[in-house]
Amino acid sequence: MFIQIEPQLDIPIYAQLRNQIMEGIVRGELKQGDVLPSVRSLAADLGVNMHTVNKSYHELENKGIIRIVPKSGAVICWQAEDNVPEDQIEQLSQVLRPVIVEALVLGMNDRHIDELVKSIISNVKGE
């Protein structure tokens, strides 16, 4: 999987890395059991600080997506469930709500928001 960090974006580098790993899972480029590089080697490859990679990995571990194996790397341990647990949908909803409110305040209507969400989904899946 190809990871590209864009330092000029407003998004912190650790978040870009975390997001790209999650997008790799969505596209099926990363699967359960796949091994991610060690913090040290990924940091060197990307030319970023080890703390940055560490922060991304720990966030993914907290979400239950990877398991960090000390001194060797990290393993993708996530397998999407058929029925997403209610509490995870509720958590997601709490993050999603203010973003949607901002879209509505900007003057976007339901249809525009729907189209934006659909275009993001297609783009993430590489369709």
Add this chain to the structure above:
Amino acid sequence: MFIQIEPQLDIPIYAQLRNQIMEGIVRGELKQGDVLPSVRSLAADLGVNMHTVNKSYHELENKGIIRIVPKSGAVICWQAEDNVPEDQIEQLSQVLRPVIVEALVLGMNDRHIDELVKSIISNVKGE
């Protein structure tokens, strides 16, 4: 407009306050020209720190939604435009994308995400 802060939520209090003011605008309870209380009086009403209210107001000011009037309060100066500028949609898209990726990783499909977005919009609008 009624503002309710829930300290037990994972969302920081300043963000809850900012979100609720934006939701008030979406529902038409707050309109252009309406005056928000001074930082001091809103902080006292809600039983929160003045810095917290200050942070919410400054974020809203940076988004161009309110104008802070020193020593008296803040005025809603936002009026939704018919055509939302491309750069604002792009900014929104950058915030929305990782949330949608998380939904996809959790195993939600396009239809589930669409339903979640629609239910949030209805809920925000008080429908």
